[in-house]
Amino acid sequence: MKSAAINQILPWLLPLGLLAVWQSLSSAGILTGRILPSPVAVVLAGVHLTQTGELPLHLFESFRRAATGLLIGGSIGFLLGLLNGLSVLADRVLDSSVQMVRNIPHLAMIPLVILWFGIGEEAKLFLITIGVFFPIYINTVHGIRSIDPRLIEMGRSYGLSRLGLFLNVILPGALPSILVGLRYALGIMWLTLIVAETIACDNGIGYMTMNARDFLQTDVVLLGICLYALLGKAADMVTRLLERRLLSWNPAYNSIT
Amino acid sequence: MVQAILNQPIQETRKTPLVQVSRVSKQFGKKRVLHEIDLEVAEHELVVVVGRSGCGKSTMLRLLAGLETATEGQIFVDGLGLRGANAVARLMFQNSALLPWKTVLGNVVLAAPRTSDAPAVAMEALSQVGLADRAKDWPAILSGGQQQRVALARALASQAGLLLLDEPLGALDALTRLEMQALIEKIWIKRRFSIVLVTHDVEEAVTLGDRVLVMDRGQFVLEKEILMARPRTRTSPELVELKEEILSRVMGS
Ligand SMILES: Nc1ncnc2c1ncn2[C@@H]1O[C@H](COP(=O)(O)OP(=O)(O)O)[C@@H](O)[C@H]1O
Ligand SMILES: [Mg+2]
Numbered sequence: 001m002k003s004a005a006i007n008q009i010l011p012w013l014l015p016l017g018l019l020a021v022w023q024s025l026s027s028a029g030i031l032t033g034r035i036l037p038s039p040v041a042v043v044l045a046g047v048h049l050t051q052t053g054e055l056p057l058h059l060f061e062s063f064r065r066a067a068t069g070l071l072i073g074g075s076i077g078f079l080l081g082l083l084n085g086l087s088v089l090a091d092r093v094l095d096s097s098v099q100m101v102r103n104i105p106h107l108a109m110i111p112l113v114i115l116w117f118g119i120g121e122e123a124k125l126f127l128i129t130i131g132v133f134f135p136i137y138i139n140t141v142h143g144i145r146s147i148d149p150r151l152i153e154m155g156r157s158y159g160l161s162r163l164g165l166f167l168n169v170i171l172p173g174a175l176p177s178i179l180v181g182l183r184y185a186l187g188i189m190w191l192t193l194i195v196a197e198t199i200a201c202d203n204g205i206g207y208m209t210m211n212a213r214d215f216l217q218t219d220v221v222l223l224g225i226c227l228y229a230l231l232g233k234a235a236d237m238v239t240r241l242l243e244r245r246l247l248s249w250n251p252a253y254n255s256i257t
Numbered sequence: 258m259v260q261a262i263l264n265q266p267i268q269e270t271r272k273t274p275l276v277q278v279s280r281v282s283k284q285f286g287k288k289r290v291l292h293e294i295d296l297e298v299a300e301h302e303l304v305v306v307v308g309r310s311g312c313g314k315s316t317m318l319r320l321l322a323g324l325e326t327a328t329e330g331q332i333f334v335d336g337l338g339l340r341g342a343n344a345v346a347r348l349m350f351q352n353s354a355l356l357p358w359k360t361v362l363g364n365v366v367l368a369a370p371r372t373s374d375a376p377a378v379a380m381e382a383l384s385q386v387g388l389a390d391r392a393k394d395w396p397a398i399l400s401g402g403q404q405q406r407v408a409l410a411r412a413l414a415s416q417a418g419l420l421l422l423d424e425p426l427g428a429l430d431a432l433t434r435l436e437m438q439a440l441i442e443k444i445w446i447k448r449r450f451s452i453v454l455v456t457h458d459v460e461e462a463v464t465l466g467d468r469v470l471v472m473d474r475g476q477f478v479l480e481k482e483i484l485m486a487r488p489r490t491r492t493s494p495e496l497v498e499l500k501e502e503i504l505s506r507v508m509g510s
Contacts (some may be wrong), residue, residue, distance in 0.1 A: 154354040157322055157342060158368045158415060168367060172358040249358045249395045 037219040042132040056065040061252040069128025072104035081140025124196035139181025143174030159229040186235040281330035305462040306473035314455040345418040355396040362392035368415040382414035402433035414416040458499040
């Protein structure tokens with residue numbers, strides 16, 4: 001009981017300590033506000049921007065952008081992954097092309113994407129879509145491929161229909177791998193969002209940060225960076241929760257409390 | 258319909274062949290694994306096949322299950338030529354092949370006939386193997402022997418007329434294996450189905466079999482009918498003698 005409480009506290013010690021050192025250096029005047037504003041200043045900037053309504057607006061826009069890209073790219077990746085995982089023919093026809101495109105870092109396509117879509121919303125969604133597509137696609141195919149063939153044979157010999165086989169054996173068997181893909185995809189999603197929003201934008205956390213840079217508001221820049229970190233952490237927590245709920249049968253997941 | 262027939266009380270029906278294998282050969286590429294096999298399994302008969310590893314036992318069971326097709330010859334089930342999966346047969350492996358993401362009960366329900374009382378049928382099968390109290394557990398936390406009992410319950414719940422057991426006890430420790438043998442025999446006597454059991458344990462073969470067949474390089478080379486009463490005492494002189502005879506045939510040549 002006692003050691004559990006200590007275990008809960010331990011991971012927080014270092015960040016809290018750093019914060020304390022940072023704050024005291026700022027208070028002592030060693031760190032100037034131009035270079036690195038104090039934690040309190042960052043929090044105050046956050047409170048101020050929330051009151052003016054700017055921060056909620058930018059947060060919402062960033063979140064909407066990220067979610068839309070994830071939904072589109074993730075769905076395409078999942079469906080194509082299912083197709084190529086289940087059909088040898090489709091895999092023959094499609095997989096090597098997909099693998100070829102995968103070797104292009106998606107951020108390298110920014111100039112081309114701007115030529116295609118301009119600097120509007122489509123360009124940003126397109127980048128996020130491509131970014132999240134690959135990890136979901138690859139891990140869906142891999143998940144299906146790595147299902148124990150004896151389980152599929154068992155399903156066949158017990159007379160499961162194709163749909164029954166898919167729902168009872170293939171999908172749940174591939175799920176751990178698909179969730180790993182989702183986790184990667186979320187990481188790429190935030191990264192792409194940051195880059196996309198700093199290209200040219202008139203809302204979102206990235207815009208807020210770039211705009212603050214122009215006015216030398218270091219506290220707001222720092223606030224933006226912290227928000228990205230928090231959003232990334234939140235997304236990671238959601239996948240962990242999903243894993244724990246959906247994979248509770250797996251001893252590797254349900255032992256973590 | 259089928260269920261109603263299967264649930265009828267046992268009568269003297271040993272003569273009716275449930276499955277008939279007629280001059281079946283199986284080739285994988287150039288490699289001939291089974292060579293003109295003949296086999297009849299009567300209703301409510303327990304046939305045991307012993308043989309060295311690689312002689313073709315599993316291949317024969319997979320043919321009976323309809324998971325492979327014969328290169329030559331034919332298999333008849335209830336007098337009809339077998340095409341595709343054998344609906345009356347259920348295969349059970351050394352590995353229990355339970356779905357880890359379904360509970361014990363969920364695994365068994367999956368095999369039960371798709372009617373509204375499937376959960377009841379599944380629970381009934383689980384109590385027969387003595388695992389009704391583990392119904393809600395994940396398979397991963399059961400012992401190897403318990404997992405095999407769940408696999409057996411799954412086969413029972415499917416109301417199959419023919420259980421194809423491919424070294425189902427091979428991975429179990431000696432004590433659990435004896436327990437499982439007794440359990441299989443008990444359930445088999447109570448329910449009305451046939452068994453083809455593949456094993457490399459000759460003692461298991463003579464303790465359980467109505468008939469023991471020795472397979473060697475894709476052919477049956479010895480057949481022994483055993484008419485002794487059940488449950489059999491492993492140490493009885495006849496059984497020990499039979500065991501020696503079969504063992505020497507398995508090891509010989
Ligand atoms: N799908 C297959 N393709 C090629 N060879 C196979 C295949 N299945 C089994 N064999 C071969 O057939 C032979 C008999 O295998 P098997 O029936 O599994 O033997 P047993 O169960 O008696 O140990 C082995 O030599 C094995 O390599
Ligand atoms: Mg085998």
